[in-house]
Amino acid sequence: xxxxxxxxxxxxxHLRPSQTSSSLENIESSISASVCSAGDSAxxxxxxxxxxxxxxxxxxxxxxxxxxxxxFKDTYPDDxxxxxxxxxxxxxxxxxxxxxxxxxxxxxxxxxxxxSECRMAAFYAGFPETVPIRTVNRQCxxxxxxxxxxxxxxxxxxxxxxxxxxxxxx
Numbered sequence: 001x002x003x004x005x006x007x008x009x010x011x012x013x014h015l016r017p018s019q020t021s022s023s024l025e026n027i028e029s030s031i032s033a034s035v036c037s038a039g040d041s042a043x044x045x046x047x048x049x050x051x052x053x054x055x056x057x058x059x060x061x062x063x064x065x066x067x068x069x070x071x072f073k074d075t076y077p078d079d080x081x082x083x084x085x086x087x088x089x090x091x092x093x094x095x096x097x098x099x100x101x102x103x104x105x106x107x108x109x110x111x112x113x114x115x116s117e118c119r120m121a122a123f124y125a126g127f128p129e130t131v132p133i134r135t136v137n138r139q140c141x142x143x144x145x146x147x148x149x150x151x152x153x154x155x156x157x158x159x160x161x162x163x164x165x166x167x168x169x170x
Contacts, residue, residue, distance in 0.1 A: 007053075054150075054151040054154045054155060056147075056164075057092060058088060058091060058092045060084050060087045060088060060091070061084065061166075062080050062081070062083070062084055076117070077114075077117045077121075078117040078118070078120045078121040078124065079121070079124070080121075081104070081117070081118060081121035081165065082120075082121040082122075082124035082125045083125075084165060085102070085121055085122060085124075085125030085126075085127065085163070085165070086124075086125045086126065088125075088163055089125060089126055089127075094161060096125075096126050096127045096128060096131065097128050097130065097131070098160070098161050099127065099131045099159075099161050099162065099163055100131075100153065100154075100158060100159020100160065100161055100162055101131070101132050101133070101134070101150065101153060101158075101159060101162050101163070102118070102122055102127065102131060102132070102133040102134075102162070102163040102164075102165070103133075103134055103135075103136060103146040103149055103150050103162065103163070103164055103165070104118045104133065104134070104135045104136065104146065104164075104165040105135075105136045105138070105142030105143040105144075105145060105146035105164070105165065105166050106118075106135045106136070106137060106142055106165075107137055107138065107139060107140070107142045108137070109135060109137055114135050114137075115133075115134065115135050118133050118134075118135055118165075119133050136149065142166070143164075143166030146164045146165070146166060147164055147166070150162035150163075150164055
């Protein structure tokens with residue numbers, strides 16, 4: 001219980017402004033970023049205090065439109081997924097070769113064809129062939145299963161960095 005309370009205290013410290021102020025303008029100017037104890041992804045080292053934490057550091061998604069007749073009706077699924085995977089690399093500055101796994105939650109996908117599309121998207125985005133990719137097809141919870149799979153693999157020590165694509169179905 002003490003460990004959970006300490007985690008909450010650390011999280012609240014990150015959210016608390018460095019100074020208290022009465023006006024909204026002063027509050028906004030007093031908020032400052034604090035350095036995360038985990039550091040950047042390249043230098044991330046697990047500590048004994050928070051060694052079992054799994055943290056989602058970024059979230060990106062594909063744009064939405066009408067199915068079958070919308071703006072992306074002539075766009076290949078691997079091109080759409082590649083754009084999201086590229087954004088992960090560019091915006092998080094993660095080294096693609098350090099990623100342990102890419103898991104794509106994709107319900108009602110056309111069998112092994114979706115796995116091939118996802119693999120091609122990873123190549124288009126700049127991930128090397130050494131980074132595995134797989135799809136999860138679970139009715140109504142493919143995204144949740146993808147999160148659970150990657151979090152469990154990180155906690156088990158199989159790898160330190162995983163990429164998730166949630167409920168990507170075209």
